[in-house]
Amino acid sequence: MPLSDAALVHQVRGGNTEAFGLLVDRHSARLSRYALHLLGNRADAEEAVQEALVRAFRSLARYEEREQFGAWLLRILVNRCRTLASRRRDFEPLEAASLVWHPGEDPVEALSVREELGHALSQLSPEHREAIALRFGEDLSFAQMATVTGAGIPALKMRVRRACDRLRALLEESRARV
Amino acid sequence: MHESDYDLPEPLRRELRREVDFGPSVRARVMRAVRLEAAAPTRRGWLSPLVATALAAGLVMGVVGSQLAPSGWPAGAGLALHRDSVLTVAIRDTLALVRFSLIAPRAARVELVGDFNAWRTGATRLERNAQSGEWAAQIALAPGRHRYAFVVDDTQWVADPTAPAALAPNGRPASRVVVPNQD
Numbered sequence: 513m514p515l516s517d518a519a520l521v522h523q524v525r526g527g528n529t530e531a532f533g534l535l536v537d538r539h540s541a542r543l544s545r546y547a548l549h550l551l552g553n554r555a556d557a558e559e560a561v562q563e564a565l566v567r568a569f570r571s572l573a574r575y576e577e578r579e580q581f582g583a584w585l586l587r588i589l590v591n592r593c594r595t596l597a598s599r600r601r602d603f604e605p606l607e608a609a610s611l612v613w614h615p616g617e618d619p620v621e622a623l624s625v626r627e628e629l630g631h632a633l634s635q636l637s638p639e640h641r642e643a644i645a646l647r648f649g650e651d652l653s654f655a656q657m658a659t660v661t662g663a664g665i666p667a668l669k670m671r672v673r674r675a676c677d678r679l680r681a682l683l684e685e686s687r688a689r690v
Numbered sequence: 691m692h693e694s695d696y697d698l699p700e701p702l703r704r705e706l707r708r709e710v711d712f713g714p715s716v717r718a719r720v721m722r723a724v725r726l727e728a729a730a731p732t733r734r735g736w737l738s739p740l741v742a743t744a745l746a747a748g749l750v751m752g753v754v755g756s757q758l759a760p761s762g763w764p765a766g767a768g769l770a771l772h773r774d775s776v777l778t779v780a781i782r783d784t785l786a787l788v789r790f791s792l793i794a795p796r797a798a799r800v801e802l803v804g805d806f807n808a809w810r811t812g813a814t815r816l817e818r819n820a821q822s823g824e825w826a827a828q829i830a831l832a833p834g835r836h837r838y839a840f841v842v843d844d845t846q847w848v849a850d851p852t853a854p855a856a857l858a859p860n861g862r863p864a865s866r867v868v869v870p871n872q873d
Contacts, residue, residue, distance in 0.1 A: 515793060519852075520793075522851045522852060523793060523851050523852070524851075525851060526848070526849055526850065526851020526852070526863075527728070527846075527847070527848045527849050527851065527863065528792065528793070528794065528840075528842075528848045528851060529721075529724055529725055529728040529846065529848075530721075530793075530794040530795065530796050530797055530842065530846075531793055531794070532720075532721070532724055533717065533721050533795065533796050534793070534795065534823070536716075536717050536720055536721070537717065540712070540716060540717065541709045541710060541711060542709075544710040544711070544712050544716070545707075545708070545709060545710045548710050549706065554712065557710075557712075558712055558715070558716050561712070561716055562716050562719050562720055562723075565716075565720045565724075566720060566723045566724060566727070569720075569723075569724045569727060570727060606710070610710060610711055610712060610713070611708055611709070611710060611711070612708060612709035612710070612711055622704075622705065622708075625701045625702065625704075625705050626705045626708070629702055629705050629706070644698075644706065645706065647696070648698060648702075648703050648706040648707070649706040649707060651707070669696070672696050673696055676696060676697065676698055679698065679702075680698070683702075
C-alpha cells in the first residue's frame, strides 16, 4: 500500500529529502493544471509550480496535519500565481503532448475548445480566473475555496457567478466573430 | 440565484478538469533545489529533536505488542518495532534479525551505518525494491540498544524519522532500535 502524504511528510522532516519526490509526483499534475489556467502559458505555469513546491519544502515544518497536504500545497500555489499573474504574458496554447487524453476522445475538437477557453480565460480578471479554476478545474466546494483563497463564501459565490457570466459572454463574442 | 448561474457547459468543464503533464523537467528542478536546501547547514535540523522523538515514539508505541511482534515475544516488553522502517523478524540463538528500510525511489545507493558496523559506509548496503522504491536489509543484532542511520548516495545522512531519535558519534542525528533479551 502506498505511503500516505502524512507518512511521506514525516520522512522528509526526518531528513529523507528523496521522499519529497514522491509528494511531487503525487501532486504536480493538479498543481500544473491550476497554474496553467491561471497564467495561460507553460513557461509561467512551470515556474509557479516549481516555486510553490520549493516553498512548500522550506515550510514543511509549519505544515499541520489537520489540513490535507494537497490543499496546503494548492494554497501556496494560489499565492504564487497571484504574484506571477501581475507580469503574466499572453495566453499561449499548450501542445497536445502535455495534456492527458482519454480513450475515445477527439483531440482536434478538444484542442479547439481548449484554445477558445484559454483565450477567454486570459481576458478575465485574475480574481475571476482563480474562481473558475478552483471551482471547475479543481472541483472545490465553496467552503474549500474559502480555505484556499481566504475569501468568504458569499463573496466567492458572487465571484463564481460573475466569472461564469463573463466567460460565457466572451465565448459567445468569440463564436460570433468566426 | 439559480444553480445554473454557477455552472458552465460540459465541454468547458471537461477542459478545465483535464490533467496536465509537464514531464520530468519540473520534478528534476524541484528535487535539485530541495537537495541543495537540505544540504545547506542552515537548513539542517529544522524539525526540533523533541518533535522528532515525539512523532517516532507515537508510532513505535502503536505497534508494540501488536501483530508485528514475533510469536512468543512478550507484549509491551519495550521492543522498538516499527511497521515501515525497523522490524524484528526472527530470533536465532541470542541474536535477532532486524529489518531496516527506507523509502528512497530516486536513490542510486543506500547504506546502513550504526553501532553494529562501527558506523562504516560500505559495510551494509540496502537492497532496492524497484516497484515500491523501498530499500531494505536484515541485520542480526545482539540484545541491547543500537543506534543507526542511513547514508543515501554516499552524500546524504538520513536518520530514520519513524524511530526514536539518537545521536551518532559524529554528532549527526541518528535513530535507535532496542533488541530485548529473550528471557
